[in-house]
Amino acid sequence: MTEIDPLRAGHAAWCEADAPHSLVLRLPADQPLLMDAGVALAPLNIAYQTYGVLNADKSNAILVCHALTGDQHVANVHPLTGKPGWWETMVGPGKPVDTDRYFIICSNVVGGCLGTTGPASTNPATGQPYGLTMPMVTIRDMVRAQAMLVDHLGIDQLFCAIGGSMGGMQVLQWAATYPERVFSAIPIATAARHSSQNIAFHEVGRQAVMADPEWAAGRYFETGRLPTKGLAVARMAAHITYLSDEALHRKFGRKFQNKTAPTFSFDADFQIESYLRHQGSTFVERFDANSYLYLTRAMDYFDLAADYEGSLARAFQHTKTRFCVASFTSDWLFPTAASRSIVHALNAGGASVSFVEIETDKGHDAFLLDVPELFATTSGFLEGAARARGLKTAKGTS
Amino acid sequence: MTEIDPLRAGHAAWCEADAPHSLVLRLPADQPLLMDAGVALAPLNIAYQTYGVLNADKSNAILVCHALTGDQHVANVHPLTGKPGWWETMVGPGKPVDTDRYFIICSNVVGGCLGTTGPASTNPATGQPYGLTMPMVTIRDMVRAQAMLVDHLGIDQLFCAIGGSMGGMQVLQWAATYPERVFSAIPIATAARHSSQNIAFHEVGRQAVMADPEWAAGRYFETGRLPTKGLAVARMAAHITYLSDEALHRKFGRKFQNKTAPTFSFDADFQIESYLRHQGSTFVERFDANSYLYLTRAMDYFDLAADYEGSLARAFQHTKTRFCVASFTSDWLFPTAASRSIVHALNAGGASVSFVEIETDKGHDAFLLDVPELFATTSGFLEGAARARGLKTAKGTS
Numbered sequence: 001m002t003e004i005d006p007l008r009a010g011h012a013a014w015c016e017a018d019a020p021h022s023l024v025l026r027l028p029a030d031q032p033l034l035m036d037a038g039v040a041l042a043p044l045n046i047a048y049q050t051y052g053v054l055n056a057d058k059s060n061a062i063l064v065c066h067a068l069t070g071d072q073h074v075a076n077v078h079p080l081t082g083k084p085g086w087w088e089t090m091v092g093p094g095k096p097v098d099t100d101r102y103f104i105i106c107s108n109v110v111g112g113c114l115g116t117t118g119p120a121s122t123n124p125a126t127g128q129p130y131g132l133t134m135p136m137v138t139i140r141d142m143v144r145a146q147a148m149l150v151d152h153l154g155i156d157q158l159f160c161a162i163g164g165s166m167g168g169m170q171v172l173q174w175a176a177t178y179p180e181r182v183f184s185a186i187p188i189a190t191a192a193r194h195s196s197q198n199i200a201f202h203e204v205g206r207q208a209v210m211a212d213p214e215w216a217a218g219r220y221f222e223t224g225r226l227p228t229k230g231l232a233v234a235r236m237a238a239h240i241t242y243l244s245d246e247a248l249h250r251k252f253g254r255k256f257q258n259k260t261a262p263t264f265s266f267d268a269d270f271q272i273e274s275y276l277r278h279q280g281s282t283f284v285e286r287f288d289a290n291s292y293l294y295l296t297r298a299m300d301y302f303d304l305a306a307d308y309e310g311s312l313a314r315a316f317q318h319t320k321t322r323f324c325v326a327s328f329t330s331d332w333l334f335p336t337a338a339s340r341s342i343v344h345a346l347n348a349g350g351a352s353v354s355f356v357e358i359e360t361d362k363g364h365d366a367f368l369l370d371v372p373e374l375f376a377t378t379s380g381f382l383e384g385a386a387r388a389r390g391l392k393t394a395k396g397t398s
Numbered sequence: 399m400t401e402i403d404p405l406r407a408g409h410a411a412w413c414e415a416d417a418p419h420s421l422v423l424r425l426p427a428d429q430p431l432l433m434d435a436g437v438a439l440a441p442l443n444i445a446y447q448t449y450g451v452l453n454a455d456k457s458n459a460i461l462v463c464h465a466l467t468g469d470q471h472v473a474n475v476h477p478l479t480g481k482p483g484w485w486e487t488m489v490g491p492g493k494p495v496d497t498d499r500y501f502i503i504c505s506n507v508v509g510g511c512l513g514t515t516g517p518a519s520t521n522p523a524t525g526q527p528y529g530l531t532m533p534m535v536t537i538r539d540m541v542r543a544q545a546m547l548v549d550h551l552g553i554d555q556l557f558c559a560i561g562g563s564m565g566g567m568q569v570l571q572w573a574a575t576y577p578e579r580v581f582s583a584i585p586i587a588t589a590a591r592h593s594s595q596n597i598a599f600h601e602v603g604r605q606a607v608m609a610d611p612e613w614a615a616g617r618y619f620e621t622g623r624l625p626t627k628g629l630a631v632a633r634m635a636a637h638i639t640y641l642s643d644e645a646l647h648r649k650f651g652r653k654f655q656n657k658t659a660p661t662f663s664f665d666a667d668f669q670i671e672s673y674l675r676h677q678g679s680t681f682v683e684r685f686d687a688n689s690y691l692y693l694t695r696a697m698d699y700f701d702l703a704a705d706y707e708g709s710l711a712r713a714f715q716h717t718k719t720r721f722c723v724a725s726f727t728s729d730w731l732f733p734t735a736a737s738r739s740i741v742h743a744l745n746a747g748g749a750s751v752s753f754v755e756i757e758t759d760k761g762h763d764a765f766l767l768d769v770p771e772l773f774a775t776t777s778g779f780l781e782g783a784a785r786a787r788g789l790k791t792a793k794g795t796s
Contacts, residue, residue, distance in 0.1 A: 037662040136662035196646040196670045197638065203671045204635045206664065207678070208606055211627035229609035237602045237635050240595065245730075248594040254701060262699055264435040264534035266604065266691060270698065272594045273601045280605070293664060300668065301660055303652060332643075332730070 014221070017129070017288065018122050020047040020108070020115025021079035022072050025152050033110065033117075033145055039135040043124065046149045047115025048072050048107035051091065052099040054153070060391055061155045062097055063146060064106040065163030065170035067368075068238075068295050069287055071114040074106045075099065080286045089370050096378040097162065101392065105153065109170075110145045111137035111295050113288035119218070120288040132218035137294050139166070139302045143173045147181070157181050159389055160382065164188035164367030165334065166295070169302050172342065175323070176304055176315040184322040184385040186378060189331050189367045191338035192312050192345065193303035198333060201241055202296040205234030209289050218290050231289045232280030239279045244330035244363030248272060305345075312345035319346075322388070323353040324381040326374060328366040354381060412619070415527070415686065416520050418445040418506070418513025419477035420470050423550050431508065431515075431543055437533040441522065444547045445513025446470050446505035449489065450497040452551070458789055459553045460495055461544060462504040463561030463568035465766075466636075466693050467685055469512040472504045473497065478684045487768050494776040495560065499790065503551065507568075508543045509535035509692040517616070517688035530616035535692050537564070537700045541571045545579070555579050557787055558780065562586035562765030563732065564693070567700050570740065573721070574702060574713040582720040582783040584776060587729050587765045589736035590710050590743065591701035596731060599639055600694040603632030607687050616688050629687045630678030637677045642728035642761030646670060703743075710743035717744075720786070721751040722779040724765075724772060731762040752779060 025046040027033075032042035049072045054061060064074050064087065071078075075085040075092050091097040091104055108116035111134070119134040150158065161171045161182050168190025175185045194202075209215055212230025220226055240248075252272040256262070259269065268274040308314040323346055327339035336357045346353040358373045360366045367374065386392070423444040425431075430440035447470045452459060462472050462485065469476075473483040473490050489495040489502055506514035509532070517532040548556065559569045559580050566588025573583045592600075607613055610628025618624055638646075650670040654660070657667065666672040706712040721744055725737035734755045744751040756771045758764045765772065784790070 132664075136660075193652065195643065196650045196652065196668075197641075197643045199652070199668050200634075200638045200646065200670050200674055203666075203668075203674055204631060204638065207634060207675070208609075208631045210664075211606075211631055212609065213611060233602060233606045233609055233631065236598075236605060240598045240602065243595075245593065245595045245733075248598065252594045254591065254594065254597070262534075266530075266608075266695065268601075270594075270597050270601075272598050276598055276601055277605070297664065335643075 014120055014129075014288070016080060016114045017118065017120035018115075022047050022049050022108075022115055024048070024115055025149055027148060031148070033141065033148070035135050035141045036138040037135040041110075041117060041135060044110075044145065044148070045115060045117050045121065046107050046145055048105060048149060049074065049076065051075050051104040052102050054103035054155070055391075058155045059157070059159060059389060060101065061103045061105060061150070061153070061158050062160045062162060063150065063158050063174070064091060064097065064104060065146070065161060065167035066106060066109065067163070067165040067167045068299065069283070069292075070167070071112060072106045072108045073114070074104065078286075081282075086368065089368075090375065090378065096375045096382065101386075102159065105149070107146055107149050109137075109142040109295065111142070111291060111298060113291035116145065118288070119290035119294055129221045131221060131290055134290070134294065137298045139169045139173050139298055140177065142298070143170050143177060146170070146174070147178060150181070157183055159391065160184045160186060160385065162186040162188070162378070163190075165190055165364065166299050168334075169299065172304055175319060175321045176308075179316075179319045179321055182321045183389055184324070184381070186324045186326070186381065187342065188326045188374070189328055189334045189339075189364055190342075191334050192305060192342050194300050195338070199300045201237060202300055204237050205296055206293050208233040208237065209293060215289060220289070226284065227289045228284040231284045231287070231292060232277075234292060235283040236276045236280045239276060241333045242363060242365040244332065244361055246330055246361040247363050250361065312341065313348035316346050316349035316351050319349060319351050321351065322385055323351055324377065325353060325355045326377055327357050328362065328364070328371075329357060329359050330361045331364040331366065333364040412518055412527075412686070414478065414512050415516065415518035416513075420445050420447050420506075420513060422446070422513055423547055425546065429546070431539065431546070433533050433539045434536040435533040439508075439515060439533060442508075442543065442546070443513060443515050443519065444505050444543055446503060446547060447472060447474060449473050449502040450500050452501040452553070453789075456553045457555070457557060457787060458499065459501045459503060459548070459551070459556050460558045460560060461548070461556050461572070462489060462495065462502060463544070463559060463565035464504060464507065465561070465563040465565045466697065467681070467690075468565070469510060470504045470506045471512075472502065476684075479680075484766065487766075488773065488776065494773045494780065499784075500557065503547070505544055505547050507535075507540040507693065509540070509689060509696060511686035511689035514543065516686070517692055518686040527619045529619060529688055532688070532692065535696045537567045537571050537696055538575065540696065541568050541575060544568070544572075545576060548579070555581055557789065558582045558584060558783065560584040560586070560776070561588075563588055563762065564697050567697065570702055573717060573719045574706075577717045577719055580719045581787055582722070582779070584722045584724070584779065585740065586724045586772070587726055587732045587737075587762055588740075589732050590703060590740050592698050593736070597698045599635060600698055602635050603694060604691050606631040606635065607691060613687060618687070624682065625687045626682040629682045629685070629690060632690060633681040634674045634678045637674060639731045640761060640763040642730065642759055644728055644759040645761050648759065710739065711746035714744050714747035714749050717747060717749050719749065720783055721749055722775065723751060723753045724775055725755050726760065726762070726764040726769075727755060727757050728759045729762040729764065
């Protein structure tokens, strides 16, 4: 086998998989991750970032759970793209998730490609990337790994777990699996199970990747050529689902790209085409194709009620966790109905829950964007939870 | 260049492109199709089917316009798939579009691959398929070719033009371009212009085809290997948009395919995955990849108002055509709002129009399915139009 130097091949993302620009918890072989697929994965690396200061009684920790293509770089410049952290609107000094008051933790999920063990990581047993020999990952596996990190940090109970989309799934899983360890939970734009339509869109993305001959049955690390075309198509298809019809109409409509009339060709005549192609081509520079397969699969498998005899209410029975559930009116990927199902189950389980459906035309992506009502909701909820937890509040009193 | 025998290569679809199992109007070089792209296309073949009998004064002709992946085989067994015609629920003896009373015409669109000139057709000037040397096609080009066929059949005025989706676009274009030649028009589940979201989905499909190395910049006819993987991905993505979230949930939910638990692999664990893969793999057997590029592009370019100084009402001003516009509640690809825009423009143009939004959870595909309210609407409207036109009605009187 030829050894590929990822840096020479221009695959900076592969370097992050083994040597990330962040903190890394390296768990030894005797502390494996016990996965739903029945495998004990070891050694396990968990790449993470923290922001703010953990207080003396370790009661002010907030775990931020990232979405499908997110990572641990919530509120710092991204090492590969040079862009701001993916949730700087929400997390930072004076922001709703206030780094001046809380200790923020965000780890790359298991199966990811930014330093936590995933298909792009080198398997120390073989010296090669795991590729498809990586065991299938579930949302619960991601949460188990996060719990190991939280243990390592000496934190018994998180003050809050917060996340949108796949991040929201992790938040729900945390509350179900470790109810005593989550004082409050903010699942945003998410669902307790992935819908048939959502599985369908993911399957299209996976098939697009697998249709690319450069994917080479997942062993592209042997050739150094990446399935960039297939992954770009997958990203383009997914990207449409993150936006609303209204937002697309408002942003792009039928506007032409740098021209006034159609070219009668297959060039990107329309701005929306040009925009999508850009989304596809930039994504492949920062994300591993196999990782994309694993993480979409993890979301597809997610069905929290299935682990509780089909009853979502049972997943949350007698929970003391305080919940704040948020959805967006124009999100058709994780529509409000999915959030309502969560709220109904929480109510049936006797949980404390507040629910807000936020009016916006920004679609699913709204959880990542500048949506003041989301910030106000999060701030207000955290304020109340901080008071209940006996933390110092914004007014400086406990 | 190696000559490929399409039959030996198993590409039956290529045979249909030059020698279809249907009637063909072969127009000589001095009767070119004058295309929006500024090209005079000649010679032009128009493959078509007819059903029923044209009456003495040639006043009972109904033109059925097919959708993106449809063809002329409306109500007969398909020569490639062996399946029933694509609209046998709507067209046939005693059906709403009644072959006992009307003379039904359906032609394969220009740019198609079932016998009308398109990228899979042999260019007589070169002896090779047109491929990407085929000029870009518009909805208006399709309608111009249909008008040439209607001329050839000696029909001055169609009693009705009917079609769904891309077929509905042609119906609208007929009414705008040849108002005197369409007594009545039934555009179903369509729009007067393609939305940004719809362009986006089409662009993903095109990129999926073009990402397949077997596509070979459109010259796959030189290798005899087809871009089946790319085209299958395109079809899968498109197919999701034809169904509603509700219909997917009802039909598939999260049901497993021939198993009771996840396999923790990338197999088609879920029924929806298996179904989509089947949709993709069967489509490539009957459809030409380049044709798919051309026809999606034609839909993207469609913007009827743009040809009338941005006023859709002007497109229909003083029209005597009677319209029946139909949409479906769960159609998110061509939502009711798009039909309402057509109705508003028709009203502003002073046209006679009836409009019905049909309650169904079947999504965009509803126009092809067994939806009794659609049949009742079509029957009732045609009955009234037949009376107004002085045709024999179902009761046997004129």
